[in-house]
Amino acid sequence: MTDISKEALSPPRSFLSQDAIQVFYRLLAALLICAVLAVLSDSFLSLGNILNVLRQASLTFFIASGLTLVVLTAGLDLSVGANVALSACIAGTVIHKTGSPALGILTGLACGGIVGLLNGIMVTALRIPSFIATYGMLWVLNGLTYWYMAGETLHGFPAGFRQIGSGYLFGLPIPVYLLLVFLGIGTLFAQRTIWGQEIYAIGANPVAARLSGIPVARRLLLVYAVSGTMAGLASIIFLSRLNSAEADIGESLTLPAIAAVLIGGTSLFGGVGTVFGTFIGALILTLVLNGMNLLSVSANWQPLVTGIIVILAVWLDMKTRRRAQ
Amino acid sequence: MREAAVVSQPNPLQRIPGVAIVLVLLIALFSAVAPGFLSVANLSNVLVQSTILTMLALPMTLIIMTEGLDLSMGAVLTLTSLCVAIVSLATKSMLLGLGAGLLVGAAFGFANGWLVAIIGIPPFVATLGTLGMAQGLSLIVSDGQSVVGIPHSVRDIYSATLLGVPVPIVMALVTYAAFHGLLYHTRFGTYIFALGGNREALRYAGLSPNKLLIVVYAIGGAMAGIAGLLMTARMNSGHPTAGLGLEFDAIAAVAVGGTSFERGNGWLLGTLLGVIAVGVLRNGLNLISMPSSVQVASVGVLVIVALFLDGLRSRA
């Protein structure tokens, strides 16, 4: 009797979960945008452009995938962009000084991870709301990076290292492979591990999660550290793709990453969302910019169009969610 | 956390957020080390510089109390500032400019409220979207250019004094008084607490939470309009990037001031102190010529320390 877990009696039922349905609708939205762009622009559907879109989406995705976990716990990490900048600058310096890309990559990941861990400590041990803790962190990191770089640019990295961001393997850009790998890992982690389940539970009700015996603080530390490490990974991709880094590269990365998470259907209130959704969110954002470039839409219109797309995407999501219930 | 069974009267000291302590410390520190910090001219500078942010942070407090957020405020301020510039340039009238700014600001605020309340889009997303739209419209109406040549009556708003007090400070004080009265002494203010604290309670009381929410966001937009006038007056021109990012400053000031992001607990005076603390910090560091990278980090440290102190005391 005490061991109900062993009494697995009823037959398994197959079903499409709510999450799967949402992801499906979101994919549909992305395809719709693709269809519109394909009609408007001849070059859109070329293989080259599609790979191009995927590669561009990958950078946003790397940052946004870690962020998704944070948002699933009802937190936010506003420091991801600043983290990318600092990690890139430090990793770049290490590669310049030691000539070893491997060491540089490790440093970049470690730097990102440590920043994430510090965020986690502020949120758990110091009990500062994540929004504020990471906003404070954002400025501390900016200050550090500005001081460290003193207005310089790091540039010129070994060709081998640069393959990570710009190279191809069997006709596909390497970042696209990385994207697939991390999409897989992220999805497996969130959906198919008990840690993932615990993260959802924490987001849905942190008090209940703690009283259910979940080590909330440890899981939060993990989640912020992962988010930081993914920012570190993004910094490496950035570095090797752009062959250079400077202090201000992070500023323009944060809001798109958050937007990707939200367009992807992850709720800021925690407990709801998927990593795959975030991938599609990143894809939609990238498609929109790609489309505007292809169609030579004036720069003035770009923020307006992006803003409308963000609202439309989330609105569509909610419509379908209601119907699906 | 957990409610205690025994009713304890709130200790007034406990309500002082960490920022009040930090503010006092900062003032003491800079009085000692920064020559000229305590001069009337300098203090008046700090206050005048804080007025625009005050006008955003006060309505932001109300919005955050409804468990909402307005990320579009900086961009809307930018747009309204441009509207003030363009309309006052065309009509030679400061008041028409202000009217245009107010109208556009309130329209955006209304749109935010509509998206959040009626359409049901989470505030963060809705206002992230309108942020893009306001920013885009700013670029479109100005074609990315500054708008100059506006009438002197606009610029005078920023530099004039009333009984020796700079007009922006007067405006900020009036705004504060209005918000204080609104939140703590009117029915509407009571409902704002309920919007964040227990929306169902409002519904059962026969009130429409949606309408109330729209009004709260619209107030935010309208205040961005008034702040837009000050911004234009301050720059004596309109500029398509002038206010970008100010929303985060406002949110930080609100949080530092002790307003929580959950369950409708807000404190207006704390917000004011938060705004001033940021102002004092920047000013003081400038006066002692702190390297700029330290200044960058210091704002982050301020935010973290103030919230940390808050957390410490709420646990005690």
Place this chain on the structure above:
Amino acid sequence: DGETIAVFTKNQTNPFFQTVRVGADNMAKALNAKTLQYIPTKPDSIPEQLSQIEDVVVKKPSAIVFTPVDYKAMVPGVEKINEAKIPVVNITDRSAGGKFLSFVGADDYSLGLETARFMLKTLGGKGNIVIIEGVKGSLTNVDRVRGFNDALKENSGAKLLASQPGNYQRLQALQVMENLMQSNSQIDGVLAANDAMAVGAIEALDGANRKAQVIGINGTKEAIDAIKSGKLLASGDYNGFAQGCLGTMMAIRSLRNQPVIAEIVLKPTVITKDNYQPFDVPLEQRTCPTFEDAGKLGAK
């Protein structure tokens, strides 16, 4: 001796302004004065620079060397400085108003024009061209892009395919370039409004295994390196170092009642494979021009 010069620049992130600051420090040291650097914590923030002006007016430095984050929006700030009777030199972006004892800058229009002309000459006056613009509405961008376009008009064989924003940002320029390559199978030339964007565009071209001539503006270290290695065709020399030196020099000279030059607009130099050597010197090792040089450097 011992004057304090407050130096205002736009941000801490753009390498260009670092060269300005180093130049200013260099000159101040040489003349036995000292500098105080004022930089907005948020890059290019208008309200913050206005506040910094208000703060500095209280502090009353001997003189100010001033780059407005926006040439129009900062006019009321300049007027405050004027009211406080602090002598001020304008550098880099020419302020739309206020009284300055001197202006030191480069001519963005000519820079755009000359670098674009150089590229078109290399291309034989024809080809498919794209422009990657900087931040909309900034003075430097408006003038540079105007220069680019005027050069294109001089060459009827050149065709402008697109003019898209990269906001002076490397990543944005890279992605814009990647996207433009999709819709345009043949791109012969890229006119980027600064070096960071030019280098971003080069990375995009490399990534797609395509070739095009690229030019940038500023003459930063990475641009010089790229010119050396043949990836970048040319960069317009914006010479922040000299701007910083000369701005500070004029401020100090006026304090010492020495004659100043009211306007120095540095002659546009197009840095290419053939003339990069003098620019290939680390910042710290550069020396400020003398007052005598100043007259020669300026176009006016």
Place this chain on the structure above:
Amino acid sequence: MSSAALAIEPASPTPLLELRGISKEFPGVKALDDVSFAVFPGEVHMLLGENGAGKSSLMKVLCGAYRADAGEFYHEGNKVAISSTADAQKLGIAVIFQEFSLVPHLDIAQNIFLGREPKGRIPGTIDRRKILADARRVLGTIGFDIDPSTTVDKLGVAQQQMVEIAKAISQNARILVMDEPTAALSDRETELLFALIARLKADGVSIVYISHRMAEVFALGDRITVMRDGRRIDGVRPADVTPDQLVRMMVGRNVDMTYPRNFADKPGELLLEVKGLSSSTGISDINIEVRRGEIVGLCGLVGSGRSEVARAIFGADAVTSGEIIFDGKAISGEPDLAARRGIALIPESRKSEGLALLRSVSDNLVVSALKKLFPSGLFDQRSAQRTSDSLIRQLRIATPSARQTVGLLSGGNQQKVVIGKWLAAGSKLFIFDEPTRGIDIGAKSEIFALIDRLVAEGAAALMISSEQVEICHVCDRAYVMREGRIAGHLTRSELTEENIVRLGMHHA
């Protein structure tokens, strides 16, 4: 069909309010199926039924919070529409909800008069003096002595319940609906409430009263309506039925209400030993022992600190001094450690502390057993569902499926989910804080049978309950608390309601 509602005729022939043929369907659940229901002036009408029978749903339809799919409303014989809470208010209907509808950061007065604030002189403002005076008056009528300018977040559960009551009373309603009003009240407050009900009744106010406590049904009720599975089963008078008959009507089968226990002859080995425990929440010098095979009660008045003892043992509140020895080893730390070592806490507030309301029943049921069910660390949704399905059956949780969102279950079924999640975890010591709050009689006896089996198999339980009858029935022995300390210990033979009250009361 409508005539069925009038099966038993009260004194006045025209009902004050009548609902006819009400149906309400939620996805997968027919919450109300052609229900008719009538309230007559000045009566106390008891509404009974199992968890999930549709009682709360019916009341929500009645007060306009839910809109019925089908059905009609008659007010004093006239057809009316109730499509919003405002409509209901106009008809003089006020409700004390099962879920609290208070605003935490407003004071008691503002909460009581939310939406009906007395106007101040300046338009839009509130007459502060009047609102406080009015509130004081209302609080006086229910005998609740508290400063109305206290903010609600400072109040305990019982006090909040009293404010809810004051709020409903202040509307001068003609029909007052109370959905399990005493679930969170102590005896003293319950008595106050009963006196109030008597007074209201005398004034001609009708009261609809939902409760799972049999004693209340017979003490208060003039008429009884029983519901089962969304349908109205019958209407009776208390005088005409026995408790057993009522239960059979509710549950559709016989239920043993004496909660039989198989008391062990001699207690097992020591499982939990609490020595001189004090915590940051105000309990001090607590000494408690629990042996395997025992159910130990923890009694006392509301506010005596029972929950705090439970939380401290579980690691949820910081321990300031003392020792907790579990299964031979000292334990100190966060709840996850306690849970890993085999302690389970069924907390007092299911909504805020027990459940992730937006997640599924299945997610909630397995959350504490993840490590146990999936030792590899890899989670499998199907096997989690199988475990949940079996728990759902055992605890008779009324839900369309394991995938239902738990927040959509009825109150009592939610409580069952909270208990269920610790069954899956295979814990050794179960700390129950008000485990049967809001649970129907059938389920209650099932839960006690379950606890009995658990301890018979070598587990142990520490049980907090405000229902002293329950403690007396099921516990081997009990500790009684007073003002944050253990005031005494009662063995099985000493365990009577009298003794509990005597020990728990403040000394004069």
